[in-house]
Amino acid sequence: MSSIIEMDKQFVANTYARFPIEIASGKGSVVYSTDGKRYVDMGSGIGVTAFGINDIEWKNAVINQLDLVQHTSNLYYTKPCAELAKELCVRTGMKKVFFTNSGAESNECAIKVARKYAADNKGEDYNVIITLKNSFHGRNITTLAATGQDVFHAKFKPLTNGFVHAVANDIESVKKLVAENKVCGILIECVQGEGGVIALDKEFVQGIEKICKDNDIIFMIDEVQTGNGRTGELYAYMNYGVNPDVITTAKGLGGGLPIGACLMNEKTQNVLGFGDHGSTYGGNPVCASGALSVIKRLDNEFLSNVKKKSKYVFNELTGATGIESVSGMGLMVGIKTVKNAKDVVNKCIEKGVICLTAKDKVRLLPALNINDEDLAFAIQTIKQVCAQ
Ligand SMILES: *Cc1c(COP(=O)(O)O)cnc(C)c1O
DSSP: OOHHHHHHHHHSOTTOOOOSOOEEEEEBTEEEETTOOEEEESSHHHHTOTTOBTOHHHHHHHHHHHTTOSOOOTTSOOHHHHHHHHHHHHHHOOOEEEEESSHHHHHHHHHHHHHHHHHHHTOTTOOEEEEEBTOOOOSSHHHHHHSBOGGGTTTSOSOOSOEEEEOTTOHHHHHHHHHHSOEEEEEEOSEETTTTSEEOOHHHHHHHHHHHHHHTOEEEEEOTTTTTTTTSSSSGGGGTTOOOSEEEEOGGGTBTBOOEEEEEOTTTTTTSOTTSOOOSSTTOHHHHHHHHHHHHHOOHHHHHHHHHHHHHHHHHHTTOTTEEEEEEETTEEEEEESSOHHHHHHHHHHTTEEOEEETTEEEEOOOTTOOHHHHHHHHHHHHHHHHO
């Protein structure tokens, strides 16, 4: 074992089951471990490095800002923060942005918006938020309550009150919860990521939008994993023909540095006022500069290339030997393998391909600009491993 791995095992909290690879450098979708081994990275740091490792444009955006000012706090104005907010609004039709540092914090902000909207308009007793079973919304005590998977809850109770869980693609289960509770918001992922890369049905998502409209409930979409080009559209909800009141995002937005955002529409833009929410780092100019460069590059031509790559992946994997099914959207892919998913991932690592898992599936979240050669190598390796 290398001295770094030993040091990490001794001094870093035991919360991660790390693979025994010490990543030292990389370029694009290729990373190298300290011992010189080459890997094609199909995980991109869990969907974060949208343009891969060491991307020149992103790095320049970050470095240029690093040379100017690194942090100011939110007591003052900075150009990258304002420009990123504007770009996000122009591209989505939303009206205002609150910046955070992670996905969980973005969802926390959305939850505060839903509760405050109801407190202002319907009464403070309208504080219940509906999320879905098998969802994932984060790891702090409130977003854990939002997360509809009991495995994450054990031994951390009491969680924040006021969360109930409907069944995905079962609109009656949503209606029932709306009838039984004083609901202020509904929060969903269009494609459940950690839950196994499962895309929701269009009718279901549109049905939720209608329920929200009819009952003056805040319709919130968690785009932390699905956002920023991942599904082939800028945000996944754009595949569904709906208009959420609140969008949350993080992961790929930063391109490698921590930044999250909570976007609010016409209806919700002024719910939070002075003193209602805050973040010391939120909208940090260095992170915002990197994020702005990411969003600007996700134009129609780029997104149509994401769709092309997606088609290749789905065509190659669907029906292949040892593969039961392929799910997801764009470059967010879940593979149900005949073999145990963890065994497949370990075998792929041996052969120089890094993959993720989600529940019992192998999960792929490659950089959105992965080149055809690296993508083909990774997909063919995964097929080989599954077929053996
Ligand atoms: C990863 C993820 C989160 C949590 O993001 P963090 O940055 O780890 O807090 C929330 N929601 C979804 C859908 C995610 O995939």
